[in-house]
Amino acid sequence: MKHDVSPDTIPPRGHEAKRASIMDAAGEVFCRESFAGANIDMIAAEAGVSRQTIYNHHGDKEKLFVAIVRDLTERCNAGIFATISTFPDQPKNLEADLIAFAVRMNRNCICNRDGKFLRKLIQTEGERYPELFAEWREQGPGRTWPAIAARFARLAHAGFLDIEDPDVAARQFLALANAELQTTFMLGGTPTNDEVLQSATHGVRTFLRAFGKGQPAADAQKHSALAGG
Amino acid sequence: MKHDVSPDTIPPRGHEAKRASIMDAAGEVFCRESFAGANIDMIAAEAGVSRQTIYNHHGDKEKLFVAIVRDLTERCNAGIFATISTFPDQPKNLEADLIAFAVRMNRNCICNRDGKFLRKLIQTEGERYPELFAEWREQGPGRTWPAIAARFARLAHAGFLDIEDPDVAARQFLALANAELQTTFMLGGTPTNDEVLQSATHGVRTFLRAFGKGQPAADAQKHSALAGG
DNA sequence: AGAAATTTAGACACTCTTGTCTAATTCGTC
DNA sequence: GACGAATTAGACAAGAGTGTCTAAATTTCT
Known part of the structure; x- marks a missing residue:
């Protein structure tokens, strides 16, 4: 000390x-x-x-509030980027790996304390502090969504997925993974592990029905092995 | 408006x-x-x-607040059911009809004044009035989601879609249609018509990639023509 | 027009909250 | 143990908001 x-x-x-x-x-x-x-x-x-x-x-109260939002934004972003780094770039089992990723995303970034608080504060006070939440928007979704999109683009390039617009696909991936948790989120609740897994499973299955390929593994892994550095 | x-x-x-x-x-x-x-x-x-x-x-203030929420819930539900009644049960062009439906849903029920207000009040005060918002939950999502699911089930039965679980499909349909509007909703904004159309178009395309069938039209329309009263 | 009901502005007591101030106390360090 | 910085409880003034009350004005109905 x-x-x-x-x-x-x-x-x-x-x-x-x-x-x-x-x-x-x-x-x-x-x-x-x-x-x-x-x-x-x-x-x-x-x-x-x-x-x-x-x-x-x-x-004073307002400065305290601003400090809280800044702090939460920072911590949430850190969590999101940490989780993005676990994205399955070279999946063994695409469905299982994406489900696991979706669950991690939910548990570590969206359902956890910080995620829940930040979401609520943005929803509640966003209109009252335009510049503060514009900042969040740039630092948060503005940076994390492209990062996720880049991972999906890589996965597509490696032959695992058939995606035209990775940005759209990334947003839809997240939307699908959370599709069944919306009502709970609305009321400020925290979904159970089981609900998170359910929603992620259904979401990823639908995502793969839309963007999956038949048997990409053999060929594709060569590609990704070369690409990944 | x-x-x-x-x-x-x-x-x-x-x-x-x-x-x-x-x-x-x-x-x-x-x-x-x-x-x-x-x-x-x-x-x-x-x-x-x-x-x-x-x-x-x-x-008093609290009674006024409760009256507002009840009123909004009622009006929103009415709007949602009215919109559900325009669901394309016998689509000519499945993609176009579903996109139009998604746009109507968004514009008439989610982006409009009542929808925006109700959403915000639920998010903001939901935890403080459990019984009031439990009521909303039952009357709102509890009734509208199954209604939409039933329409998708009918569409699947008529051969237009390949759906196992209509409830899941319905939630995913809505999630996909709104996928690109989330950030705007969060900050209390109202998406432009263009944004709504974009999001709906992308969402429905992905939805159909997942649940669509190759060429259902010819066969299926006979079915639905027989089934429909 | 006249009666009944509703609305209005303003004053009011009451409560709650913010932010400041002070003097006593605790804490960490030497 | 002593010193300085941080923390504490409590009092305090100032301001804001709720809900009530009254008497006057307005609207609505007959």
């Missing part, structure tokens, strides 16, 4: 713990109560800190 | 006109500001009515 602590710049450890606790609690409360419905006392109580500490850390 | 809610300058005349104006304005404001963020004065001003009149009509 001994880094060279210059007392002005680097705050002590308890400080950071409290900061994190505030972020956690604020996300929870803003998400549950909406910005207007949330109050600082509630957040303070849930974070286990005094109200004044929140003002010390973040200045 | 003719809601003649002229603001403060021209107050609506008559008891019923005022009631309607209040409902309109309250939907607008609750949707824009969330329940906690909305205030009665704002609604009164937007409705062109005095604050007291709102209290006379609805008792």
